[in-house]
Amino acid sequence: MPSVFIKTYGCQMNERDSEAVAAQLVAKGYTLAKSEVTADVVLLNTCSVRDFAEQKAINKMENIVGAARNKKREQIVGFMGCMAQSRGKELLDRLPDVDLVLGTQKFHRAAEYLDELLAGRRSQIVDVAPEAKSEAAIREHLLNGSAKTSVSAFVSIMQGCNQHCTFCIVPATRGEERSRTIPDVVDECRELVSRGVKEITLLGQIVTSYGRRGMSPAQPEPAAATGEPRLASRSAFVQLLDAVHEIDGLARIRFTSPHPKGYGDDLVAAYARLPKLCETAHLPLQSGSDRILKLMHRGYTREKFVAIIEKLRQAKPGIGITTDIIVGFPGETEEDFEQTLSLCREVQFDNAYIFKYSPRRDTPAADMPDQVPQTIREERNERLLNLVNEIAARKYDEFIGRRVEILVEGPSKKNAARYTGRTRCNRIVLFDGSARHQGQLMEVKIERTGSFTLYGDPAILE
Numbered sequence: 525m526p527s528v529f530i531k532t533y534g535c536q537m538n539e540r541d542s543e544a545v546a547a548q549l550v551a552k553g554y555t556l557a558k559s560e561v562t563a564d565v566v567l568l569n570t571c572s573v574r575d576f577a578e579q580k581a582i583n584k585m586e587n588i589v590g591a592a593r594n595k596k597r598e599q600i601v602g603f604m605g606c607m608a609q610s611r612g613k614e615l616l617d618r619l620p621d622v623d624l625v626l627g628t629q630k631f632h633r634a635a636e637y638l639d640e641l642l643a644g645r646r647s648q649i650v651d652v653a654p655e656a657k658s659e660a661a662i663r664e665h666l667l668n669g670s671a672k673t674s675v676s677a678f679v680s681i682m683q684g685c686n687q688h689c690t691f692c693i694v695p696a697t698r699g700e701e702r703s704r705t706i707p708d709v710v711d712e713c714r715e716l717v718s719r720g721v722k723e724i725t726l727l728g729q730i731v732t733s734y735g736r737r738g739m740s741p742a743q744p745e746p747a748a749a750t751g752e753p754r755l756a757s758r759s760a761f762v763q764l765l766d767a768v769h770e771i772d773g774l775a776r777i778r779f780t781s782p783h784p785k786g787y788g789d790d791l792v793a794a795y796a797r798l799p800k801l802c803e804t805a806h807l808p809l810q811s812g813s814d815r816i817l818k819l820m821h822r823g824y825t826r827e828k829f830v831a832i833i834e835k836l837r838q839a840k841p842g843i844g845i846t847t848d849i850i851v852g853f854p855g856e857t858e859e860d861f862e863q864t865l866s867l868c869r870e871v872q873f874d875n876a877y878i879f880k881y882s883p884r885r886d887t888p889a890a891d892m893p894d895q896v897p898q899t900i901r902e903e904r905n906e907r908l909l910n911l912v913n914e915i916a917a918r919k920y921d922e923f924i925g926r927r928v929e930i931l932v933e934g935p936s937k938k939n940a941a942r943y944t945g946r947t948r949c950n951r952i953v954l955f956d957g958s959a960r961h962q963g964q965l966m967e968v969k970i971e972r973t974g975s976f977t978l979y980g981d982p983a984i985l986e
């Protein structure tokens with residue numbers, strides 16, 4: 525059987541989609557190649573959120589196709605995911621040697637299409653059409669190729685986004701919001717737990733909008749099917765958290781990415797109510813200026829954002845709070861940017877992902893006046909990064925001497941003598957461990973810190 529290599533660009537949703545495609549192919553008898561050089565099939569799972577990510581995937585494909593041609597090697601190559609969806613056939617005009625372009629609602633068709641290409645029945649396939657219920661098709665897991673080795677897994681609960689932020693291409697690449705049902709998600713989680721998974725991260729473009737629309741009426745009503753009373757005062761997302769929380773053997777629940785607007789009182793209360801829900805929240809801020817937030821179509825103000833964080837910190841003291849920020853959005857003045865700096869000083873994020881604004885095709889912001897020059901975007905990026913890193917380092921140092929619970933994931937990728945785990949608030953901890961620690965919930969004492977890493981001494985084994 526052929527071997528396949530999948531390279532993933534972008535977010536955890538993309539990681540999860542790649543894993544589901546790999547699992548689908550392995551189930552059909554494919555082997556997983558270690559690199560694109562030896563593989564019979566190479567798939568690039570792409571990201572469109574910024575232009576840089578698109579260019580990286582295009583350059584990579586040019587190199588792969590060029591190398592195969594030079595070595596006269598037969599190789600099937602394809603793009604899948606967000607850029608495949610947004611550019612479709614246009615990718616073949618630029619790279620005519622590409623065999624497959626697979627959109628975001630078509631991952632479950634990868635094996636079928638590759639069969640046709642490998643058998644020579646078709647020479648090129650582009651499929652980016654929408655497909656009903658495709659949101660429920662991303663469910664197979666690899667668990668690192670063996671049911672024994674993964675302690676943590678991602679579960680995709682929904683697809684698409686209806687928020688339409690003016691900078692964002694995601695509604696065009698992932699389509700309208702569609703959610704899986706609670707029983708369907710719970711079944712997948714239960715199966716993962718039966719295979720040794722201890723921590724599940726629920727994934728979606730905006731998970732807090734889960735179940736608001738696009739739930740197939742042919743499937744059972746979520747709460748009724750789990751046998752729980754219907755809790756009208758809890759959002760569908762919180763009902764899902766409740767249902768997943770019931771799974772015996774599951775130790776931790778996380779989710780990403782939410783929208784700040786989605787942190788209603790029911791979700792805030794869930795942090796205090798559900799012990800398995802880890803005390804970590806990623807709240808994409810995007811800007812600290814109300815004027816820019818409005819232009820971005822974010823649906824909250826600076827004041828509301830700060831109030832949500834206060835509520836979360838009250839409900840769960842010590843909660844880890846991270847964010848995404850865009851610098852250089854069209855029209856952003858120095859004064860607007862100062863507002864972002866001041867909000868970061870006020871809120872003291874545990875970490876922040878900072879993005880230089882990248883104009884995306886067919887998004888309103890790309891045509892807005894007063895586009896910010898690249899040099900200013902870079903300069904603001906650096907200033908904000910310095911501030912965020914300074915705050916984050918200080919917050920890391922506060923852990924020295926503390927005992928924290930970690931879930932041990934396995935040997936560190938950089939140094940196999942060390943083992944790596946994560947705290948409940950999602951910080952990486954390295955310690956001198958061994959295979960018997962893998963999958964364990966342990967307490968470690970933090971001795972020192974490094975760059976976005978804590979170094980621990982195992983204190984008590986559970």
Ligand code: SAM
Pocket residue numbers: 535573574689691692693694729730781782783784808810848849850879880881882883884
């Ligand atoms: N759920 C998130 C939210 O509430 O906005 C969206 C996740 S998005 C895929 C990841 C991050 O990419 C966004 O939060 C945003 O900071 C960044 N991003 C999206 N579009 C961008 C653009 N055109 N330029 C720069 N950064 C962008």
